[in-house]
Amino acid sequence: MGGWAIAVHGGAGVDPNLPPQRQEEAKQLLTCCLNLGISALRSSLPAIDVVELVVRELEIDPLFNSGRGSALTAKGTAEMEASIMDGPRRRCGAVSGLTTVKNPISLARLVMEKSPHSYLAFSGAEEFARQQGVELVDNEYFITEENLGMLKLAKEANAIVFDYRIPAVGLESCSAGAGAMESVMQMNGLPISIYAPETVGCVVVDSQGRCAAATSTGGLMNKMSGRIGDSPLIGAGTYACDLCAVSCTGEGEAIIRATLARDVAAVMEYKGLGLQEAVNYVMKERLDEGKAGMIAVSRNGEVGYGFNTTGMFRGCATEDGFVEISFDNN
């Protein structure tokens, strides 16, 4: 084995009745980002650079729930978070509560490389962003009409909505909705509606066997301002070490409780499982009732993924020519 490998995701939990146009847009974006990553890998860019540039691309596209197109807080604002981790020395950087930083993942990288800390949030993070001279925009930049509409519906349904396009009122008429009604998900014991979150992420192993992971999100639709999910938490939504790199998406609270990303690596390290075995094990044993998905790569050039939701937007490729862009269940 060996060689580079890359995987990207745009969220776990896909409506089987997703309008064809939407499917097409998602596929195109994933393809574009995957190709971007592949070219970078072919030009020998290190894994840490590749994951950042791919996630930047996902952040500026309003399709998924990160950067522009982020899910909105109860106040109708975008509050973004992200984290990045570099396998070889397990360096990491994370940010939360960003409201004007155009590319949260790049600020996370700067936290990792230019600050004495691993995690900066809210006004402190914004101040750091200004000091670092990263591109800043008004909060309006991140807000889309569509998400404003979703927020309104979420408030009406008085539920936290995973960022998904299914209107709450149409819930009965779509199969994912029907599934949702039957198995009303509990988050921290309180009922919420199920919708698919579209956090984005990328994991890469370069041709030198270095792994890196990056995850970025706007979080839950209608979340309380100040709510932090799994994406910026090292070990939960993002993790990378010598062995592998993992990025997760889905029910944030379940992912945190399961320390999902770290567990993939822990199971490889402490139980000697291979990458896909580890992904399967963790998805099956660690999530309790949580709904989530993940992508992962190993230092040996393997790529793997898993999800217990109805589908996951994903794309992956390896040096030996394997390419897959998909979102349904297999």
Added chain:
Amino acid sequence: MGWAIALHGGAGNIPLSLPPERREPREEALRHCLKIGVAALKAKRPPLDVVELVVRELENNPHFNAGRGSVLTTKGTVEMEACIMDGNKKCGAVSGLSTVVNAISLARLVMEKTPHIYLAFDGAEAFAREQGVETVDAGHFITQENVERLKQVIEANRVQIDYTQPMQKDVLEETPTNGDSQIGTVGCVAVDSHGNLATATSTGGFVNKMVGRIGDTPIIGAGTYANSLCAVSATGKGEAIIRATIARDVAALMEYKGLSLKEAAAYVIEECVPRGNAGLVAVSATGEVTMQFNTTGMFRACATEDGYTEIGIWPSPMQN
């Protein structure tokens, strides 16, 4: 099998020359907190209640880096964070608090009264007000000792664990007056005779930290973790603890490699973080307790139902 409890007041480069007037109040606090924790366990209070009440006590004590007595950010302000978790993996965390008297109690409210796990900064403060928890003027948390400490550190222009000694990157002599930052994150872990587990950690963070800096304490799996096997609370250099997912790894080693609590904790402390970076306290579902650190010292105390008690700062003779 029986109940067990352990608590800490921070690990770091606590100099052996710590003068009595600095050592004794902290030892006394550890003794007192152990006593109230043990009493609560004997009274059959659930471990979740026990760890919360012990950490509240430590937060209220100005000698430790949590609640009152928190170290200061580079702007001279206090930003507190805390995390609580039980053996069923229910958890709550808060960061960026500046007026909440007991951060650990707010973390518990996040766990019990919201659909979320983690709230921070303005959002967390707003939630505190909604919940009617006790809040005070931010000045309440600031002690003269910490104002001094911040000044010294800024002059020395380095970020340090809230312990005296500057980081190894400089060869300067230890600033003599610096022998004062013998305080650190606080935490408590407990298990009852039914194997119910809980952990709680609370801190003001790093001296001179950047505003908005979040450390290991509120990150599930890093500074705080509990599952059906064990409960762990870590302390030390936040960035190193995050990268090594210390608290989670103790449990993972028990689960995936079948190590005992002590073996798992020893492995993590010895192999997974550089020397001088971390310490932890942990209890297992079967009533074992361990307190380990690779720093000069760790303010700590523990007790088990069968009568074992330990209160200490530096490695005890029995410790490896």
